[in-house]
Amino acid sequence: MIRRSPIAGAVVVLGAASLVLAACGGSSTSSTSSSAAPATSEAPATSEAPATSAAPSEEASSEPASDCKNPTLKVGTLLPATGQLAYLGPPEFAGVAVALKEVNDAGGVLGAPVTEEYGDSGDTTTDIASQTVDSHLSKGVQAIIGAASSGVTLSVIDKVTQNGVFMISPANTAPALTTYADNGLYFRTAPSDALQGAIQATLAADAGFTKGATIARDDAYGIGLQQAFETDFTGAGGEILTSIKYAPEATSFEAEVAELKAANPEFVQVVGFEESTKLLQEMIKQGLGPQDVQIYLADGNASVEAFKDFPKGEMNGTIATFPTGDPSVDVTAFNDRLLAADGKLKEFVYGAQAYDAAILTALAAEYAGCADGTAIAEALPMVANADAGGTPCGTYAECLAIIQGGGQPNYEGVTGPLDFNEFGDPAAATISVVEYKANDKYEEIEVIGPVPVPVPVS
Numbered sequence: 480m481i482r483r484s485p486i487a488g489a490v491v492v493l494g495a496a497s498l499v500l501a502a503c504g505g506s507s508t509s510s511t512s513s514s515a516a517p518a519t520s521e522a523p524a525t526s527e528a529p530a531t532s533a534a535p536s537e538e539a540s541s542e543p544a545s546d547c548k549n550p551t552l553k554v555g556t557l558l559p560a561t562g563q564l565a566y567l568g569p570p571e572f573a574g575v576a577v578a579l580k581e582v583n584d585a586g587g588v589l590g591a592p593v594t595e596e597y598g599d600s601g602d603t604t605t606d607i608a609s610q611t612v613d614s615h616l617s618k619g620v621q622a623i624i625g626a627a628s629s630g631v632t633l634s635v636i637d638k639v640t641q642n643g644v645f646m647i648s649p650a651n652t653a654p655a656l657t658t659y660a661d662n663g664l665y666f667r668t669a670p671s672d673a674l675q676g677a678i679q680a681t682l683a684a685d686a687g688f689t690k691g692a693t694i695a696r697d698d699a700y701g702i703g704l705q706q707a708f709e710t711d712f713t714g715a716g717g718e719i720l721t722s723i724k725y726a727p728e729a730t731s732f733e734a735e736v737a738e739l740k741a742a743n744p745e746f747v748q749v750v751g752f753e754e755s756t757k758l759l760q761e762m763i764k765q766g767l768g769p770q771d772v773q774i775y776l777a778d779g780n781a782s783v784e785a786f787k788d789f790p791k792g793e794m795n796g797t798i799a800t801f802p803t804g805d806p807s808v809d810v811t812a813f814n815d816r817l818l819a820a821d822g823k824l825k826e827f828v829y830g831a832q833a834y835d836a837a838i839l840t841a842l843a844a845e846y847a848g849c850a851d852g853t854a855i856a857e858a859l860p861m862v863a864n865a866d867a868g869g870t871p872c873g874t875y876a877e878c879l880a881i882i883q884g885g886g887q888p889n890y891e892g893v894t895g896p897l898d899f900n901e902f903g904d905p906a907a908a909t910i911s912v913v914e915y916k917a918n919d920k921y922e923e924i925e926v927i928g929p930v931p932v933p934v935p936v937s
Contacts (some may be wrong), residue, residue: 480937481647481729482545486722488882493777494656496823499889500723502866504516504893505514505525508704511859514602514899518654520754522780524903525719536597540892541544544882545849546892547849547850547851548587548849549619549621549849549850549851549856550591550849550850550922551588551589551594551850552587552588552589552591552594552621552622552840552841552844552849552850553594553595553596553618553619553620553621553622553713553861553890554579554593554594554595554596554599554620554621554622554623554837555569555592555595555598555611555615555618555620555622555623555624555841555847556572556575556595556597556598556623556624556625556628557594557599557600557611557612557623557624557631558571558572558575558598558599558624558625558626558627558904559571559600559601559602559607559626559627559628559631560572560599560601561599561601561602561607561816562600562601562602562604562605562607562628562629562908563602563604563628563727563752563754564628564752564753564779565753566753566782566784566785566826567626567627567650567826567829568590568827569823569824569825569835570817570824570826570827570829570830571627571649571650571822571829571830571831571832571833571835572626572821572878573595573759573770573820573824573830574649574817574829574830574832574833574835574837575595575624575829575832575834575835575836575837576595576682576821576837576838576850577817577834578817578833578834578838578841578875579593579595579837579841580820580839580872581838581876582875583840583876584840584876585875585876585879586879588614588845588847589844589845589849589851590839590846593841594764594916595604596614596615596618596620598614598615598623598625599660599678600609600626600627600628600629600631600914601631602628602630602727602729602752603628603630603631603634603698604727605897606618608626608631608634608635609635609802611632612635612638612639615636615644616639616642616644620644621644621645621850621851621852621855622645622646622647622838622840622844622850622852622855623639623643623644623646623647623921624647624649624836624840625643625646625649626650626651627648627650627651627829628647628651628698628700628752629651629652629653629654629655629656629699629700630645630699630700631871632648632651632656632665633653633655633656633659633699634850635661635722636656636661636665636846639664639665639933640661640662640664640851641662641922642663643851643852643853643854644651644852645664645666645776645852645855645893646661646664646665646666646841647665647666647667647668647836647859648665648666648667648668648669648836649667649668649669649671649829649832649833649835649836650667650832650833651667651669651776652669652670652671652672652675652700652703652778653671653672653700653702653703653704654671654672654673654706654707654801654845655699655703656699657671657672657673657902657904657934658816658902661737663856663857664765664852664853664856665793665835665903666839666893666899666903666904667675667863667903667904667905668832668833668835668836668839668894668897668905669802669803669829669832669905669908670904670908670910670932671703671904671932671933671934672703672704672707672777673707673932673933673934674815674908674930674932674933675704675709675777675800675801675802675910676704676705676706676707676708676709676710676711676852677708677933678800678910678912678927679708679748679775679777679800680707680711680714680715680717681711681715681895682775682798682800682896682912683712683717683746683775683882683913684712684715684716684772685716685747686746687718688717688745688746688773689717689718689720689745690717690718690720690744691712691717691718691720691744691746691747691748692719692720692721692722692723692744692746692747692748692830693705693709693719693721693722693723693747693748693749693750694722694723694724694725694735694739694743694747694749694750694751694758694845695723695724695725695748695749695750695751695922696724696725696726696727696750696751696754696779696821697720697724697725697726697727698727698830699778700750701727701750701751702724703751704777705722705724705748705750708724708748709788710909719745720742720743720744721739721741721742723738723739724867725753727754728754729751729754730766731761732757732758732761732762732770733765734762734915735758735762736758736762736765736767737765738762739767740765740766740767741869742851744764744771745772746772746773746775747767747772747773747774747775747924748777749774749775749777749780750759750767750773750780751779751780752769752779752780753770753780754775754786754881755779755780755785756894757786758776758784759774759786759789760789761792762774763789763793765796768793769793769794769795769796769797769915770792770793770795773798773821773868774796774798775797775798775800776797776798776799776800776935777800777801777827778799778800778801778802778828780799781799781800781801781900781913782826783825783826783827783920783921784826784919786824786915786918786920787918787919789918789919790885792916792918793918794915794917794918795915795916795917796914796915796935797914797915797921798912798913798914798915799878799911799912799913799914799915799921800911800912800913801828801910801911801913802829802830802832802911803894803909803910803911803926804892804893804894804895804909805895805896805909805928805929806895806909806928807813808893808894808895808928810831810868810893810894811833812833813830813831813893814827814830817834819828821896824866831892831893831894832911834892834893835890835892835893835894835897836869836920838863838875838890838892839859839862839863839890839897840855841875842856842862842875842879842882842888842890843855843856843859843861844858845882846861846882846887846888846919859899860899861880861887862887862888862889863889863890863897863898863899864889864898864899865896865898866898867887867889868887868889869887869888869889870886870887870888871882871888871889871890871891872888872889872891873892887894894908894909894928895929898935901930902934904932904934905932906926906931906932907928907929907930908929908930909926909927909928909930910926910927910928911923911926911927912924912925912927914919914928
């Protein structure tokens with residue numbers, strides 16, 4: 480049963496400890512956040528023009544603005560078909576495909592079908608993402624949906640935004656991206672891990688744990704979630720006995736697990752991608768597996784496929800968290816729509832966020848009257864945020880009708896109301912808490928949210 484968790488209030492309070500973390504997590508060179516209005520080629524953006532107050536340069540119309548250089552929307556995907564996060568690729572690709580089909584079935588954007596350019600992001604061990612971005616730019620895409628990995632996004636975001644291309648990720652959660660200098664062209668439909676870290680810390684504290692350990696991949700995602708969790712858990716009076724970062728490409732985790740075991744923790748937070756399978760195998764081998772201590776996984780390794788070959792029942796009792804839809808939305812019904820589009824789907828995490836990212840991109844271009852990266856970024860808060868004054872609508876066709884009637888839509892997506900803060904992050908979000916009942920099956924035991932997503936403090 481979907482319900483708002485009674486610990487949601489505690490998360491809001493506990494999550495305040497993540498505010499300083501998020502502020503420290505940004506790039507040392509960042510001076511302009513997603514709050515800035517998109518820059519033109521003549522002048523850089525400044526933080527004095529919040530995206531939430533930006534408005535389209537032309538009146539709403541189903542026809543391209545007369546001075547628009549990009550009347551036809553071309554979207555490129557930058558999602559993991561290969562690499563350490565490839566298991567998340569299928570639901571995300573499916574989410575985009577379902578969304579763009581609905582867009583085109585409703586008449587497209589500015590009277591023309593949306594064109595999609597497929598693109599693999601790979602992972603941070605390869606140059607695939609950079610090659611994909613180069614290909615997208617050469618083909619004139621105005622919007623890129625992706626990446627899934629925060630580390631991959633950080634490796635290409637400058638190239639994307641400096642070319643005036645809009646970028647929206649369905650799965651980036653690194654706090655470092657909140658205040659990254661992106662010329663106002665980067666948004667995400669997944670919340671910063673300042674929230675997921677606070678929620679995991681609350682779960683551990685509410686379970687009565689006082690001493691734990693964390694181990695995370697050494698990249699923006701791993702470090703961000705690990706530090707958010709540690710800050711909030713210690714802020715609640717808990718103690719982190721050891722905090723380990725590992726190289727994602729490591730072939731053995733024997734030494735790292737030995738260090739974890741020597742600390743004698745009551746629980747272990749594991750933050751990783753595909754390599755988590757090998758890490759957990761080593762933990763089981765050394766007597767620190769899910770049947771020995773409480774294990775907390777997160778969105779990057781909350782898989783129903785990765786651990787299916789473990790000894791029977793080994794994953795039972797493991798807790799995992801990941802962003803999900805607002806409790807008022809039937810995410811299961813939406814997942815059935817994804818399954819209808821791709822009958823081979825086994826995983827569904829971030830499929831809904833990918834769908835919403837694509838719908839929002841199309842709506843913003845339509846409302847702006849131009850399929851231009853800067854115009855899309857400026858218009859997106861106007862079609863998404865409730866305080867922008869639009870009329871609520873839940874599908875592209877409904878929202879399109881409002882625009883064509885001279886009105887302003889307020890898109891409420893599959894993941895619920897999508898209001899963005901001044902940094903281009905979701906202002907509030909919902910986290911699903913699941914428990915493994917078998918190696919290849921977990922069940923939702925709690926829905927926490929929607930709650931405000933902690934943001935940096937100046």
